[in-house]
Amino acid sequence: MLRKTLKNLQGPLLAALLAGGAALPAHAETLADTLVAAYRHSALLEQNRAVLRAADEDAASAIAALRPVLQWVAGYTYQNVEGIDGYSASIGLQAQMTLYDWGRNAIAIDIAKESVLATRAALVGVEQDVLLGAVQSYLNVRSAMEQVDLQENSVRVIGQEQRAATDRFEVGEITQTDVAQADAALAEARANLATAEGDLQIARESFRTATGKPPVNLSPPPPTPKLPATLVAARDIGRNTHPLIQQARREAAAAELGVAAAAAERNPTLTGTAGISRERSRSVNGFGQTSTVEGGSIGVDLSQTIYSGGRLPSAHRKAMAQRxxxxxxxxNTSRQVDEAVGNAWAGIDVARAQIGAIDEQIAAAQQAYNGVREEATLGARTTLDVLDAEQSLLEARANKITAEANLQLAHYQLLSAMGLLTVENLKLGIPTYDPSAYYNAVQDAPFTSRQGESLDRVLRAIGKD
Structure with missing residues (x-):
């Protein structure tokens, strides 16, 4: 049922993102364009991709612990015994390998793999944050532009009222007080316009930070994405899909393995060693003697900690506490996701109700403004009455701009809370970062030239060469 719901949502997501720009000129920037730009520009995503590659290397290191360690050793010794000088020089190869450790390395590998999967989920969470930030910056610019247009129109209308008040004062129809009220209203409108223009500049800077470029000719927001039928369905999707829950599950699995790893530290370790060496020595006296010795060795060691001063039991108890x-x-994460889904769902309902009420308010305020203005021409209303009516209409229109932006944002907040605000689910049609590519290249802890060349190709593919 959940998979069917997800499948039904994915198609409308793409349609919602692209429909708004389908009939617009080619140079108009849609919300989908903004999301693509944010995904490609984000330094936060690059940072967390590097964190994931580091986790991949931890898995490679855990696998490498099962392999032999080969090293060369060279030494030189000088000594003087009873006036006789002597020296010796040696060089050799030594190899050491854990033959059996009663499961410690196997558990370490499983822990590293769970950590990789948790880090991948965390990367998806960062991707959602980046895309939601891009949506918010896009909507903020659009709202700020509409507020500027609204305030410019207000300055124009109040300016006309101010000029009309001045004309009426000159013919003796109104007093100087009425003119002063119109002047004050015009000054306030200009101040509000300056504030709106400042907010627009701030919104533009946030957009530039999110996408790497300034906003140019942003198209109107697309239709809102299709939602699940009920809040319960939305929460079910969130519990099964949200990356933070996936991350927490993997971290819990790793912590569970950590308890087993701490218990396994008390087990014995069987180690094999092998080595070859060549040593040359010479004693310097009246005759001088030189000798060369070549040899090899192989052996096994079995060891186990009998008493650790309480360190191993403490580590075991710590692992259980971490679990x-x-x-x-x-x-807690599951509850937070449920809360986020509920908050976004409520935000959608509130914004819809606000828009409906504000539409009624605008209609009534427009009618009242027209009536007051007509009555003012007949002398039945003062200039202040006209300005108050105009201000009420302006506030209603400004509130609608904010409510419409909140409705759009709440829809994408709900997608994020359900774990669906990703490039893949939105079907933006761009190449995405493959979190498994680097892992597949390093999972065997490559050392040979052929494996190294393969790793180089992976790095070039993700732009890290």
């Missing part, structure tokens, strides 16, 4: 912490974190 309990991870389990609680998973529960």
């Amino acid at each position: 309990d912490s991870a389990r609680s974190a998973l529960l």
Whole structure:
């Protein structure tokens, strides 16, 4: 049922993002264009991709622990015994390998893999944050532009009222007080326009930060994405899809393995060693003697910690506490996702109700403004009455701009809360970062030239060469 719901949502997501720009000129920038730009520009995504590659290397290091370690050793010794000088020089190869450790390395590998999967989920969470920030910056610019247009129109209308008041004062129809009220209203409108223009500049800078370029000819927002039928369905999707829950699950699994790893530290370790060496020595006296010795060795060692001063039991208890912490974190994250879904759902309902009420307010305020203005021409209303009516209409229109932006944002906040605000789910049609490519290249801890060349190709593909 959940998969069917997700599948039904994905198509409308794409349509909602692209429909707004389908009938616009080619140079208009849609919301989809903004999301693509933010995804490609984000330094935060690059940072967390590097964090993921570091986690991939941890998995490679855990696998490498099962392999032999080969090293060369060279030494030189000088000594003087009873006036006789002597020296020796040696060089050799030594190899060491853990033959059996009763499961410690295997558990370490599993922990590293769970950490990789948790880090991948965290990367998806960062992607959602980046895209939601891009949506918000896009809507902020659009709203700020509409507010500037609204305030410019207000300055124009109040300017006309101010000029009309001045004319009426000159013919003796009104007093100087009425003119002063019109002057004050015009000054306030100009101040509000300056504030709106400042807000627009701030919104433009936020857009530039999110996308790497200034906003140019932003198209109107597209139709809002299709939502699940009920809040319960939306929460079910969030619990199964949200990257923070996926991350918390993997971290809880890793913590569970950590308890087993701490217990396994008490097990014995069977180690194999092998080596070859060549040593040359010479004693310098009246005759001088030189000798060369070549040799090899192979052996096995079995060791186990009998007493650690309490360190191993303490590490075991710590691992159990970390496991309990991870389990609680998973529960808390699930509750937070439920809350975020509920808040976004409520935000949509509130914004819709506000828009409906504000539409009625605008209609009534427009009618009142027209009536007051007509009555003012007949002398039944003062200039202040006209200005108050105009201000009420202006505030209603400004509130609608804010409510419409809030409705759009709440829809994308709900997508984010459900774990669906990703490039893949939105079907933006661009190449995306493959989190498994680097892992596949390093999972065997490559060392040979052929494997190294393959890794170089992966790095070039993700732009890190």
